[in-house]
Amino acid sequence: MTAENEGAAAPSNNGEQTTHNKTTNKVIKYITLGSETYNIHDIVSMKAPEGEKPYIAKILRFDVHDEKDKKKTSDKNNKKRQTDEEIENIADKVNVHVSWYYRPEESASGRKAFHGEYELFASDHTDWVKANTIESKIHVYTLADYQELESVNENAFFCRFSYKAATSEFKPDHVQVFCKCSMPYNPDLFMVECGECKEWYHPECINTSKEELVEKLKGDSEWFCDECVHKHKWAKTT
Ligand SMILES: [Zn+2]
Numbered sequence: 001m002t003a004e005n006e007g008a009a010a011p012s013n014n015g016e017q018t019t020h021n022k023t024t025n026k027v028i029k030y031i032t033l034g035s036e037t038y039n040i041h042d043i044v045s046m047k048a049p050e051g052e053k054p055y056i057a058k059i060l061r062f063d064v065h066d067e068k069d070k071k072k073t074s075d076k077n078n079k080k081r082q083t084d085e086e087i088e089n090i091a092d093k094v095n096v097h098v099s100w101y102y103r104p105e106e107s108a109s110g111r112k113a114f115h116g117e118y119e120l121f122a123s124d125h126t127d128w129v130k131a132n133t134i135e136s137k138i139h140v141y142t143l144a145d146y147q148e149l150e151s152v153n154e155n156a157f158f159c160r161f162s163y164k165a166a167t168s169e170f171k172p173d174h175v176q177v178f179c180k181c182s183m184p185y186n187p188d189l190f191m192v193e194c195g196e197c198k199e200w201y202h203p204e205c206i207n208t209s210k211e212e213l214v215e216k217l218k219g220d221s222e223w224f225c226d227e228c229v230h231k232h233k234w235a236k237t238t
């Protein structure tokens with residue numbers, strides 16, 4: 001199998017242990033860094049230059065360091081590949097092909113008021129990076145799943161847009177808007193739902209505060225927006 005993949009010019013490696021030879025063409029399905037195992041499709045944070053937030057990326061595949069260069073030259077230069085021995089679990093000899101997640105501020109249009117603090121855009125921008133720049137596993141949820149989380153932490157992100165880095169295009173390019181301010185949903189901002197029209201409002205957009213609304217909503221009472229109150233001429237009995 002090894003010889004087939006490398007072509008007719010592959011070194012014979014007579015007498016060497018076949019386990020080592022096979023390693024060269026082995027598809028690496030996971031790597032182990034410290035106590036953590038990283039698989040293809042895992043989403044990870046990666047070391048960024050000092051002062052910057054960690055980079056976030058999805059692992060697409062693993063490859064042996066310098067493997068690509070060797071392939072290019074292998075026809076002319078049949079050097080033995082003994083240096084590829086024992087590549088498994090040695091982070092600095094493994095490259096990782098990743099697709100980047102962008103933070104809103106890293107996109108061409110920048111961070112908007114409706115972007116959540118833990119929002120990411122799934123981009124089409126890919127790179128090869130060294131496995132030893134991986135810091136830890138993180139989770140990227142859909143917005144719906146993120147909203148359902150009982151508690152959030154710094155390793156929990158959400159993604160509702162994909163982003164084409166070259167053209168700065170977002171998908172979807174339209175999203176539902178809420179409130180009088182016509183803003184897409186930002187999970188970091190408190191909103192209240194009108195029991196009648198089911199529209200959602202930010203407290204500050206209806207001249208109240210979260211505290212006031214929370215107080216009003218104590219004990220099962222529903223909240224109704226001004227429009228609905230006027231439309232139905234409901235008498236406030238309390
Ligand atoms: Zn609003």
Ligand SMILES: [Zn+2]
Nearest residue numbers: 194197225228
């Ligand atoms: Zn209403």
